[in-house]
Amino acid sequence: MADSESRSIPQLLGDFTSDLTALVRKEAELVRSEFSEKVHDVAKAGGEMAAGAICLLAALLILLQALVIALAKYMDPALASLLVGVVVALAGLFLLRTGGKTAKPSNLAPDRSLRQMEKDTQLAKEQVK
Numbered sequence: 001m002a003d004s005e006s007r008s009i010p011q012l013l014g015d016f017t018s019d020l021t022a023l024v025r026k027e028a029e030l031v032r033s034e035f036s037e038k039v040h041d042v043a044k045a046g047g048e049m050a051a052g053a054i055c056l057l058a059a060l061l062i063l064l065q066a067l068v069i070a071l072a073k074y075m076d077p078a079l080a081s082l083l084v085g086v087v088v089a090l091a092g093l094f095l096l097r098t099g100g101k102t103a104k105p106s107n108l109a110p111d112r113s114l115r116q117m118e119k120d121t122q123l124a125k126e127q128v129k
Contacts, residue, residue, distance in 0.1 A: 020124060027117050034110040042103050049099040064088060 007015075064084055071080035 016127070023120055023124075027113065027120065030116065031110050031113040034113050038110065045099065045102040053095075060088070 068077070068080050068084050071083065074080075075083075
């Protein structure tokens, strides 16, 4: 307290400005770091989705071929192929939607940084009063 009372208003404003500048720099570093983390998460999710799709495709083709052959014993082979194809297409749509939710742009927002910046803004407003 005694130190702040002995300093002039321009010195206090200068200290405030430098502290605010340092705070903004640190917040910007936090935003960059968090954004980089989010981009990495999305890239990793995309890679996992692609690898999973490749593995599933190979196994699925073999299993579907066996299913069509088994169904062909009870119905027309063309109808069996159509039925299996529609079911597989629906399952594929479901999987694509599930993976796409991870890669939504709203998941890229640096939530923690934004909350911290709001707190810092409120604190700065209180300090100015």
